[in-house]
Amino acid sequence: MSNPTAAMLVIGDEILSGRTRDANMHYLAGQLTEVGIDLKEVRVVSDDRDAIIDAVKALSNSFDSVFTSGGIGPTHDDITADCIAAAFDTPIDVRDDARALLQAHYDRTDTELNEARLRMARIPEGAVLIDNPVSTAPGFSIGNVHVMAGVPSVFQAMVASVLPTLSGGAPLISQSMRIFRGEGDIAGPLGALAESHPDLSIGSYPFQIDGKFGAQIVIRGTDAANVNVAMTQLKAAFPE
Amino acid sequence: MSNPTAAMLVIGDEILSGRTRDANMHYLAGQLTEVGIDLKEVRVVSDDRDAIIDAVKALSNSFDSVFTSGGIGPTHDDITADCIAAAFDTPIDVRDDARALLQAHYDRTDTELNEARLRMARIPEGAVLIDNPVSTAPGFSIGNVHVMAGVPSVFQAMVASVLPTLSGGAPLISQSMRIFRGEGDIAGPLGALAESHPDLSIGSYPFQIDGKFGAQIVIRGTDAANVNVAMTQLKAAFPE
DSSP: OOOOEEEEEEEOHHHHTTSSOOOHHHHHHHHHHHHTOEEEEEEEEOSOHHHHHHHHHHHHHHSSEEEEESOOSSSTTOOHHHHHHHHTTOOEEEOHHHHHHHHHHHHHTTOOOOHHHHGGGEEETTOEEEOOTTTOOOEEEETTEEEEOSSHHHHHHHHHHHGGGSOOOSOOEEEEEEEOSOHHHHHHHHHHHHHHOTTSEEEEEEEEETTEEEEEEEEEESOHHHHHHHHHHHHHHSOO | OOOOEEEEEEEOHHHHTTSSOOOHHHHHHHHHHHHTOEEEEEEEEOSOHHHHHHHHHHHHHHSSEEEEESOOSSSTTOOHHHHHHHHTTOOEEEOHHHHHHHHHHHHHTTOOOOHHHHGGGEEETTOEEEOOTTTOOOEEEETTEEEEOSSHHHHHHHHHHHGGGSOOOSOOEEEEEEEOSOHHHHHHHHHHHHHHOTTSEEEEEEEEETTEEEEEEEEEESOHHHHHHHHHHHHHHSOO
């Protein structure tokens, strides 16, 4: 049985312009691997309505779940919620439950819940709110899409809220070994090993340290015994 | 006139599993911005034949140029070159010019050009080689797709080889300003500013430092004078 699949959609001009380095992809990838959900694709698109809607539709149709990050703040360039509503052909407006959360938050801090902040209570009809313990303004889940903030601390808190609601598969077990030989010397035996273990994913990640070439070989699978067998065979093929 | 557009395709299970943090996207984004090419989309896909072929076709049809990273080494999981050939419906085999480069390189280092290493000379018919001053094995350009290695030092050298062959647009000028107020306070005046400067891209990137909320406002455009005017107006709206 194969694991459930997921995709991620990162929304933000600031990443595509090189101004900001995305941190959420690496975080989500690690979290999903731990619970046995296979992240199969990530897309990064700009703050462009058509680009966001097209990507949400494509990913939502192709994978079991989709996680988005970015574009749900109060400013004019935060258009994610409206685009998700459009992708699901669902009405969107300020929703009472989200407004109440924000109202209570801003009351506590003596801040006005102005028109801009109220944008953060715009939630598509039928969506379920995602708790934001960091800064209150909620994310939301609609269909198989989970819409979260781009600020890493908030994104991580929202991932923690969402993951327990998803059923994962068998967590991926991985073992790795460094071989200080050129990939060209490793490739033959490694290919044979991969062929004899079709249930495992065997990857070779070349590196260069102080002028010495080598590769990190990673063996991944859901059956720990099989991973062990393959790793033993790898070590036998490349004794240190 | 709008700038030429580009997309990037990152190929690699190691990034989607969270084992490796991609570095090439951030690098390429910065380089393209400098020469006036707009990076519009990035996709990360796994070492899966159909996923790579579909993504190459989609991006190649939608954008002026496409840059790929990863999957062109000698091991069994390096399937990028064959997938690109399939996407362009072009034959692929070991090519003499690429083989000659590798042969000379391995002769110099007294290493056998074995079957695995020869895989790196598999180049689609009609493709133009991309110079690899770091480790010799070439990348290639076919149609509007530039196929490069995933190892960051090699990727960066290949980008340096390819960029001068592309015609860029007007480089993007950007100015930014930090405002230590909540985005909800900034959003109203900022939205009005964005509306009065449809030629500029005005982004708001919230942060939280030592419990203080604020946002970095970035104004981007190809006309420096317009960027200056908008920045002056922004400063007037939010005096320090």
